[in-house]
Amino acid sequence: MKNSPRSRAGLVVLLAVLATVVTSRAQPGRPGNPPPPVPQPPPPAPAAPTRVPAPPAAPASAPAPVLAPAAGLGGALAGLTVAQSANFTEGRDAFRERETPATGLGPIFNDNSCLACHDAGGIGGASRRTVTRFGRTTNGVFDPLEAQGGSLLQDRAIDPAVRERVPAEANTIALRVTTPVFGAGLLEAIPDAAIVLGTTRAKPAGIAGKVSVVRDVTSGQNRIGRFGWKAQQATLLAFAADAYVNEMGITNRFFPNENAPNGNTALLARFDRVPDIEDPVDPADGKADVDRLADFMRLLAPPARLALNASAQAGERLFATLDCAACHTPTMTTGRHAIAALSEKTVALYSDLLMHDMGPLGDGIAQGTAGPREMRTAPLWGLRSRPVWLHDGRAGSIDTAIRAHAGEAQNARDKYTRLTDAERRQLLDFLNTL
Ligand code: HEC
């Protein structure tokens, strides 16, 4: 979007939206689809395609990084105080902790610890592990089938009798692969206004970008989303609370109710034996596990950058000329923060944290203000520590991930495919240093 009067008007609307507290009904236990539609510049009209992606192909041999492998993933930010380091360590224990039916796991869930999914390269990493979202698309409109337990499937249960299934009504099914949380505190500390500003920056023809506006369950405020494939959460506390109940079945102060299997509350009542809430606040320090989980993720260091050799330096220039940087913004800056290690820092995330219409690469799921074809520009930092790429993990190499770009990224993708083999190698060498 060019810096036109229309986009300035859009900015004013968005800032106004941020100032407003959403008055709509909250949807406890279904936080993946929170706020009502918010005024946005009109999207292009065509009906959303309904895609049912195949399970990720057996990972092709991902190109080995040419430079040294990632060091120190899973460690704390530099420059923490003694008290902050203690919070990090305590939070890390919570992230590792395996829940059992006796401690509140389930009745339906996807896994029994945060670490079970977030472990590639170090604690807090990505993995090949996917979760399933489903819904019904009619004339391009996505219905998350909330009454039948959508859109997130819980595919495990403490008893086979209670296990959730994708209902027959669902005609849109998508996989989402686990994203890493390295450096998540820096992403959280980027001011909403800085993300909004990205929508007004001049961009190459065909590239737009809009914010995901979410109702943050921890503050009740409208915020700019930044976490998850659809930028569906704005804060780490909200993501932790959401993941605790939706991935593990641990009720907490933000989500006090269990998910009923496919919406069947009678069935839930028969198997839900641990009284809610299952994540109480400890009177000794005023914290529950959700707070500890948020502390850990907030204080987790970003992936270390590797030195650029000559090939990677040439690749960095190509990254700009191919217009990759129009969406994968090399850096953003955090605002003032009570934690010095997060305050006014340059964040080399390689994302604008905006939603882009990716055409057929969209996952078909509408979530919050994000439409079925829209996806958050994936941050490219730490790319080399990932086992698979793209939202459903379909890409077994970074090259495959780039070739799958479409929609607003079609031109950049086409330019990439026209590079010589040597130039492509340079670009990949650069990406492997992030
Ligand atoms: C069953 C596997 C699974 C478990 C268990 C799990 N996660 Fe995740 N996590 C995912 C997937 C998949 C995504 C991407 C989801 C999406 O965007 O739809 C994700 C994304 C995230 C993100 C967003 C990071 C970003 O910037 O994209 C955070 C934060 C997160 N998880 C925290 C947690 C915490 C805290 C726990 C434990 C309470 C947890 N997760 C448990 C699979 C899991």
Ligand code: HEC
């Ligand atoms: C119009 C915005 C846009 C442009 C231009 C763009 N990308 Fe992306 N990129 C995205 C989005 C959105 C995703 C997430 C797609 C998905 O998984 O559904 C993504 C994902 C990726 C991924 C996979 C990341 C992951 O976490 O799995 C890589 C690698 C990547 N882009 C590299 C590039 C390169 C290199 C270029 C330039 C040739 C480029 N991108 C141009 C928006 C863009």
